[in-house]
Amino acid sequence: MRNNWIGILLTIMVVLSMALSAIVWISPYHFEHRGEDGSRNEQQTTSQSMQDIYLPSTIIHTKGDGSQQFLYDQPRNLMLTIKESLRNWQLRSGRRISSNSSGNYLSYLRHDNSLLLSYPATVPLTIFNDSFNASLSTDRISRVNHIVLPLNDSHHIYLLSDDHFQVYRINVRNMQIAAIKKAMKGGHHFSVDHKIVNNRPFVTYPNGVKLPEFAYRITTANVDNISQSLMNNSRKGNINSQTEGDVTTYSDSPSRHLNYNHKRGTLDYEHYMGQDQHYSYQSIFGHLYERLSKSTISLDSLRYDAYNSGSKTITYRSYVENFPVFNDDGYGEVRVQLSTEGVERYHFSRYSLQVPLPVDKHWTRLPSSAVVFNELHNSNHMKDITGLRVGYRWQSNQSDKTVTLTPTYYVHYRGNWVDYQTLTK
Incomplete structure (x- = not known):
């Protein structure tokens, strides 16, 4: 009898394994993001291609x-x-x-x-x-x-x-x-x-937009590990660090350093390559991705979001359900620059959205774009608006282990995406 039960259990396990494999094969991306009951599951840690x-x-x-x-x-x-x-x-x-x-x-x-x-x-x-x-x-x-x-x-x-x-x-x-x-x-x-x-x-x-709030657990990267990776150095003692006020600077040579802002949780990396870097518009996107993919910066939830041709800077941003995530301190955002003077720069933060959490649905109703445009006209800002999109706002709080993302409109105002409400108050 015991052997029969073992055989039955093994058969059930094989069937379940085959079913799960089929689900992942049919829809791998969606399977990483949402379970059958509507709750969100942890994403895989592999970087995006x-x-x-x-x-x-x-x-x-x-x-x-x-x-x-x-x-x-x-x-x-x-x-x-x-x-x-x-x-x-x-x-x-x-x-x-x-x-x-x-x-x-x-x-x-x-x-x-x-x-x-x-x-x-x-x-x-x-x-x-x-x-x-x-x-x-x-x-x-x-x-x-x-x-x-x-x-x-x-x-x-x-x-x-x-x-x-x-x-x-x-x-x-x-x-x-x-x-x-x-x-x-x-x-x-x-x-x-x-x-x-x-x-x-x-x-x-x-007709306006009605969208749910999302909740995510925040992952905090280890700054020492980041400095080791960016400086390609396996011996921690060879990297010097110096703290002044809220900023700690890590460096292994005069040509390479990493500034960590304790108060904001952001990092700025600079590497003086020692030679001019000239990449055409057609090639710089691939080059900057390759450089970024070799760092320890997580690319899991990032998508391309903007390119500044003047500064040769690409911005990658976190997205949830095809909507961009914005934060005043730059959390969930990575900027990569390669200047013509041969300086490679990264700007990013320790904090990233890693594990989606199940939440009771709280919905936000956004007004029609006509209402938004009227408010921007009344505040004399409409003439400087060059874009409008729905995004999610990530409120900064370093003490929080989780974050709630709230939908709102963002307008492209004088070169930056800003919450439209900051211009209409």
């Missing part, structure tokens, strides 16, 4: 009647499904079909029966090529902001660049979208629309 960290951050479905819906939290990870599908398509030559026409550009942002994939900021074509296994020529197309995937056209996709409102039609062979349509089912959505505001394309929210 360059293909994934530079993926578009938002997906908008335009229906046949022209209405648009922002999609998020699909049971199957829609962005990864699109990525894997697109990598199997054969993208042929492309040509520009529109330029310098905001009206035409808007019509493609609202293309009927399509999915619009949008990057949070411009990326070079080389990044698109790497993520989607394409080999389009950078001689014809330089920058990409949006990808339009028609759901009723098996021969073309469109690449859009906000720079001069350029639209490129790309010929496609072997375009299969059945898996994409299947992954679109379920999940959540809210109404959006595209408009041209201050001569820039905006996503607007005509």
Whole structure:
């Protein structure tokens, strides 16, 4: 009898193992983030690949009647499904079909029966090529902001660049979208629309937005380990440290040092390479990712978020459910710079969102974008606004082991993303 029970238990364990393996194979990304009961599970500790960290951050479905819906939290990870599908398509030559026409550009942002994939900021074509296994020529197309995937056209996709409102039609062979349509089912959505505001394309929210709060456990990195890794030094005694006020400086040579701000929990690393570093726009994204991936800085929840061409700086930011996370002290954000003078700089914090926690659903209702724009007009700030997005606010408190993320609108104001309420009070 005992042997029979053992055999039955072993059979059950094998079946459960096979079932879990199938779930992970079908939807690996989503399985890392949310359990079957809606609670959130700990993410894997492996770093994201360059293909994934530079993926578009938002997906908008335009229906046949022209209405648009922002999609998020699909049971199957829609962005990864699109990525894997697109990598199997054969993208042929492309040509520009529109330029310098905001009206035409808007019509493609609202293309009927399509999915619009949008990057949070411009990326070079080389990044698109790497993520989607394409080999389009950078001689014809330089920058990409949006990808339009028609759901009723098996021969073309469109690449859009906000720079001069350029639209490129790309010929496609072997375009299969059945898996994409299947992954679109379920999940959540809210109404959006595209408009041209201050001569820039905006996503607007005509009916406002209702979103839940999220809770995360915070992981605190060990500063000594960070200094050892960044300075490639396995012998702790060879790294000198000196504290002045709230800042401790770690250094192993005159050319390399790490400043740790105890009060804010942020770190600034500088490495004087000793030679000029010249990377083209098409190559610097890959180079800075490679440098960052060799550090101990966790890339798990980070996504590409911005590029400053003047300072050659890329910002990577934490995201939850396709929404960016913002913090006044820079928590959940990594900035990487490679100056033309040969100085490599990192700015980041000890604190990162690591373990999602189950919480009672507290929902926040955000007003319509029309209300937001009116308030910005009344405060005389609207003329300086160049972007609008929904994000999550991370309130700084170093003593907390967990954090609650609250949704709000962020506007791009004079080069920075800020909570719109700071401009309308």
